[in-house]
Amino acid sequence: MEKIKVMIVGNNDNRIYEIKSLLRSDSVAFIGFSKQDESVLEKSISLKPHVLIIQCEDDYKAAIDLAEKIYIRIPGCAVILICDSFDVSMIEKVMLAGIRKVLQFPIDAETLQENIELAHYMEKSRLENADITASNNMQSRIITVFGAKGGIGxxxxxxxxxxxxxxxxxxxxxxxxxxxxxxxxxxxxxxxxxxxxxxxxxxxxxxx
Structure with a gap:
C-alpha cells in the first residue's frame, strides 16, 4: 500500500518540528518541509505531496493564496491548514481555496493522522470522479448554503x-x-x- 506523502510548509521552526513529530503512522511518509517564501510553490511541485500541511499563525492571506495555487497546480494534493486560532469569517475564503481541513493547535497525533487520511481520501476521490465526469462529458456545480446558527433562512x-x-x-x-x-x-x-x-x-x- 502506497504511503501518504506529507509535506509541511511554515515559518515557525518550532511548530514545524512539532507537526513533524506527530507523523508517527506507518501509512504516512514525511517527504520534506519549506519556508513559506517565493520558492515554496516550485518545491511543492517538485516533491508532489499527497497532503500539504500549512502551518499558519497570523498571515492567513498568504496561506490561503498558497493553498489556492496548490489546488490548481498540483491535482491530487490535499491542503490542511493548522493555526493557533481561526476566524469564522475566513470560512468562505478557505473553501474557495480548496483547503480540505482547518485544525487548531494544540493537536494530537491521532487527530492529525485521521485528518491526513480523510483529506487524502477526499482529494483522491475528487480526482477519480472528475475523470469519470470528464469522460461522460458532464458538468456539475455544487452550491452550499451555510450559516453558523439555526433559524437564519x-x-x-x-x-x-x-x-x-x-x-x-x-x-x-x-x-x-x-x-x-x-x-x-x-x-x-x-x-x-x-x-x-x-x-x-x-x-x-x-x-x-
Missing part, C-alpha cells in the same frame, strides 16, 4: 434556489446536511422513506 434560500434552477431546466439534487433538525422534506411536502440514515446502515447495495 438557510433552508428557505436553498429550497427557493433549487426550485428556481429546476424551472430553468436544470437537474437539481438537494441534500439536507442538518441530520438532526433538517426539514427540507417539509418545504417540498414529501415524506421520504429512505434517508441518509438508511444509506449509512446499508450493505453497499447502492439501490437507495
Amino acid at each position: 438557510k433552508t428557505t434560500i436553498a429550497i427557493n434556489l433549487a426550485v428556481s434552477l429546476a424551472k430553468m431546466g436544470k437537474k437539481v439534487a438537494v441534500i439536507d446536511a442538518d441530520l438532526q433538525f433538517g426539514d427540507v422534506n417539509v418545504y417540498f411536502d414529501i415524506d421520504p422513506k429512505d434517508t441518509i440514515s438508511e444509506l449509512s446502515q446499508g450493505n453497499d447495495a447502492g439501490d437507495i
Whole structure:
C-alpha cells in the first residue's frame, strides 16, 4: 500500500518540528518541509505531496493564496491548514481555496493522522470522479448554503434556489446536511422513506 506523502510548509521552526513529530503512522511518509517564501510553490511541485500541511499563525492571506495555487497546480494534493486560532469569517475564503481541513493547535497525533487520511481520501476521490465526469462529458456545480446558527433562512434560500434552477431546466439534487433538525422534506411536502440514515446502515447495495 502506497504511503501518504506529507509535506509541511511554515515559518515557525518550532511548530514545524512539532507537526513533524506527530507523523508517527506507518501509512504516512514525511517527504520534506519549506519556508513559506517565493520558492515554496516550485518545491511543492517538485516533491508532489499527497497532503500539504500549512502551518499558519497570523498571515492567513498568504496561506490561503498558497493553498489556492496548490489546488490548481498540483491535482491530487490535499491542503490542511493548522493555526493557533481561526476566524469564522475566513470560512468562505478557505473553501474557495480548496483547503480540505482547518485544525487548531494544540493537536494530537491521532487527530492529525485521521485528518491526513480523510483529506487524502477526499482529494483522491475528487480526482477519480472528475475523470469519470470528464469522460461522460458532464458538468456539475455544487452550491452550499451555510450559516453558523439555526433559524437564519438557510433552508428557505436553498429550497427557493433549487426550485428556481429546476424551472430553468436544470437537474437539481438537494441534500439536507442538518441530520438532526433538517426539514427540507417539509418545504417540498414529501415524506421520504429512505434517508441518509438508511444509506449509512446499508450493505453497499447502492439501490437507495
